[in-house]
Amino acid sequence: MATIARRPAPQPRAHPARPSGARNRSRGARLLGALCGSRGIFWQGVAAAVALGASAVVSLLVVPADAAQGDVQRLMYVHVPAAWTAYLSFAVVAFASAAYLRTGRVHWDRLAVAAAEAGVLFTGLTIALGSLWGRPIWGAWWTWDPRLTTTLVLLLVYAGYLAVRGLPDNPDRGARWSAVVGLVGFLDVPVVHLSVVWWRGLHQPATVLRPGTPTMAGSMLAALLLAVLAFTLLWAYLVAARMRTERAAQRTRRELLSAPVRRGVQPVAPVADLVATAPTPQGAGSHG
Template sequence: MPQPTTDTPSGRRLRLLAAAAVLAAAAALTLGLVVAPPDAVQGQPQRLMYVHVPAAWTAFASFTVVLVASVAYLLRRRPVWDAAAQAAAELGTGMTALAIALGSIWGRSVWGVWWAWDARLVTTAVLLLIYLGYLGVRGLSDDPDTNARRAAVIGIAGFVQVPIVHFSVLWWRTLHQEPTILAPDTSPPIDGRMAAALGAGFLAFTLAGAWFFLHRLAQLRIARVEPAAPVPVGPIVVERSES
């Protein structure tokens, strides 16, 4: 895979973004592991929230980018929109898998099981399968435009699952707690130190996700414009026939 150069203004901005993400991650770790108190009910396992929730947020934001870029590609057929959708889908799929893994560890500590047929868990697993399928259809055809159009349709239709995941804890009876931040009603605020740790986690994941997206987008754009390397051939030998 071709790599974007770092000796350009965009490359320098990526380095600054990466540095900011590292600093935010360090702050989030300090706040989450040292400053914030353990939960009164769940104890130490609750600290997984400072990674689990930002990972889910990053996934939702990524799939929103997939939606917008997919619509733009179908309307304008510009490869940059398809590249943006693919980069965002890769990020969102990875973050969804991370959220499921962390949720499983958290659930094992609190519920006593690694997995439950819970509305939030099942809808999130379906979300992961949708975007794995999105990435999978990109290799079904030799025609890049055909793959891009198929992926765009899935990227648009699949976004319906995002609000289903978010509101699943409100629409169905579930073991999962209700939304901590984007709750539709006015719920009691969490401890200020916990809120600070969670906010730092959001910032760290947002910056890291933005870095990955921009870096991957640059890779995909280079791959779409660079011609394939010529296949080396040996010297051509012409034999002269004797008359």
């Protein structure tokens, strides 16, 4: 009993004044922290805006139009980067989900949810831009091409990821649920792709536009790389900003949690008191 009586009543671990785990953070966590600080987010936003502006000028005015497709082909400079960020989000969701389940550290969950929401945005954008591009080129808004189908499944997985988060009354459990969905989706999507490739293979060769073929002019490739860079910066900015709001939301929850403790009566009776007021415990022998 003495060990207990000596120990002062612990502060609730969630006390907002003391960010938990600040002492022994890994290098990755520190880097994430720097990128998600308000200054880090600001500069990411500036970088993204500059790169997007430059990319818009280059892809619309500098690069020549495609010989075969005309100006429509300029959609490539947004469609391909959008697809890249969509798949980047997906990989990050899977990695962060695994890391969260493994370590239980909330910053991984914040990263996963931020990447998932960015993923919804960019996957939707990819599909919409692809449809716009496909209509004049293929003559159809949609074709059951492996890449298109896989991207659509990706969107459904993200929908599931975000849908399960808020279901349980325990936010940690919601985070674990969505992490499981993110991981299962990560395992699932390659199989979807393979299945559709095989499926198509038995009917007709897949009609895929291959924007990255070596036949592309050097200036087009450079413009594409610039666009990819710009979208990646935009993605990083959105993810970092979203992580920041998620952290604020978590802090607010903790704030609410500690409110009754501050407001209420003397919170905890020391265990020693409980023991002291109890009558002498009867030994096991006297029972029964």
